Amino acid sequence: MKFLILLALTFCVVFGAPKLRVFPKQIPPQLLTLPSNATSIRSEITDSFSCEGRSYGYYADTENDCQIFHVCMPFVYSDSRRQMFKWSFICPDETIFNQEIFTCVNFDESIDCMESPKFYSLNSHFGEMDGDTEENHTPADDSTAVPEVSQSLEKTARRPSFDAKRKTLESSYVY
Numbered sequence: 001m002k003f004l005i006l007l008a009l010t011f012c013v014v015f016g017a018p019k020l021r022v023f024p025k026q027i028p029p030q031l032l033t034l035p036s037n038a039t040s041i042r043s044e045i046t047d048s049f050s051c052e053g054r055s056y057g058y059y060a061d062t063e064n065d066c067q068i069f070h071v072c073m074p075f076v077y078s079d080s081r082r083q084m085f086k087w088s089f090i091c092p093d094e095t096i097f098n099q100e101i102f103t104c105v106n107f108d109e110s111i112d113c114m115e116s117p118k119f120y121s122l123n124s125h126f127g128e129m130d131g132d133t134e135e136n137h138t139p140a141d142d143s144t145a146v147p148e149v150s151q152s153l154e155k156t157a158r159r160p161s162f163d164a165k166r167k168t169l170e171s172s173y174v175y
Helices: 002-020 113-125 151-156 162-172
Strands: 057-060 068-076 082-090 095-098 103-106
Touching: 057 095, 057 113
Parallel strands: none
Antiparallel strands: 057 068, 068 082, 095 103
């Protein structure tokens, strides 16, 4: 009888246990992607920066004193759906993100953090090449192709064959 009660109790536990699991709520799409030890560099991290309405680029987070910066990337799917991706990074200890040069630098070498939004427009230059204008643009010319190496030069530039090396080594070996 005790066996049947124990069997019934086990049956209830096995089938009831999955319903007791706690499933995490949906992860917000704009979750910070900082390393797990980011709070050892900056104890209080706010997550209020939004990439909405921004072009591709690197953005200093002034609410986190520029110790955190974000990469925003707008993406358009083939069905014309749009989505904004955001990646967040933290600068090493005792450095901040310099919006003017897009790198983490020492505090004394950087612009004032609160001035960073003035330099957000520099992101519009990503993908541009120096002198990339209609006037300076010329089609690629085949004359820049690598010339063929003549066969006589190719033969003289070759290294001695393995057989020649082996013969040299065999002749110098003392039995």
